[in-house]
Amino acid sequence: MRQLVFVQNNQVITDSLTIAEMFGKEHKNVLRDITTQIEYAGPEFSQLNFEPSEYRVRGKQYLKFNLSEEAFALVVFSYNTKEAVQTKIKFIQEFKRMQEYIQKKEQSEHDPVELALQTSLKNYQEIKTIKGDVEFLKDHMRIDGAQEFALNSQGKSKVFEVLGGFNSSAYKAVSRKAFGELWRDFKRHFQLPRYSELPKTKFDDAVYFISKWRPSTSLEIEIESYNKQSQLKLVK
Known part of the structure; x- marks a missing residue:
């Protein structure tokens, strides 16, 4: 397996090429995501955590970025397939392992007892941090395809219900408006740009x-009006 993180100037980093390979993305798309996060994060954070660099392919120089753990977390936050989450967990664990390696190296000349105590405490803290990171990723995973399909189907059924059925006059006249209003209300309620970005933890609330x-x-008045007109025609 490709080395996920490495040490440069006594700091643990990864780079955009590694992210692209491990998450199955084109490097240009990872660079685009990085550029977006640099713009959002501002110069103070970006200068410390995103380092422009270069790599050579067939004699030509190309842009890449070196990223700190914090920068990595920002860039891959929205990668939320099951495989992507597992990959993020591997990166997090590797960052922690490499940081521990550096600190042990720096402490190698310290008192053995003190070092053992510090290592035990650090291991405990790292386990807590990793568990917290994993829980954070789980809490922010988006709904999967089956859940998205279920919400879409329930939405259709609900619109059919309020319009009086698929064959109603209201359905023929204002179904598009009704679907638009349902999903607009849905996105506003859950504060989402698209309903497919609903967190898994909110699925039951969405149903x-x-x-x-x-x-x-x-x-609702329009629906009643169209369906009444239809009923009057049937009576005549």
């Missing part, structure tokens, strides 16, 4: 939201 959703008053 409940759709079950309780009602169209706006103006749309």
Whole structure:
């Protein structure tokens, strides 16, 4: 397996080429993600945690970035497939292992008893940190394809219900408006740019939201109007 992290100037880092390879992404797309995070993070953080560098391929120089653990976490935060989360966990563990290696090397000349105590304490703290990182990743995983399909199907059923069925006059006239209003309300409620970015931990809340959703008053009046017109035609 490719070395995930390495030591440079006594600091543990990874680089954009390693991230691209391990997450199965094109390097240019990783560079784009890094550029976005540099813009968001601002110069003070970026200068300390993102280091422009170069690599050579067939005699030509190309841009890459070296990243600290904090910079790595920012860039890969949104990579949330099951495989990507497992890869992030490997990176986190490797950062911790390499940092421990550096610190042990620096402490090699210290008192053996003191060193043993410090190492034990550090190992305990690192285990707690890794567990916290893993829990954080789990809490921020997005819904998978099956859950997205389930929400989409429930949304369709809910719109069919409020419009009076697939064959109703209201469905033919305002179904697009109703679907748009449902998902707009959904995204506003959960503060999402797209409903597919819903965290897994919010899935049950999302199912409940759709079950309780009602169209706006103006749309509900439109639905009643179209369906009444249809009923009157049938009576005549």
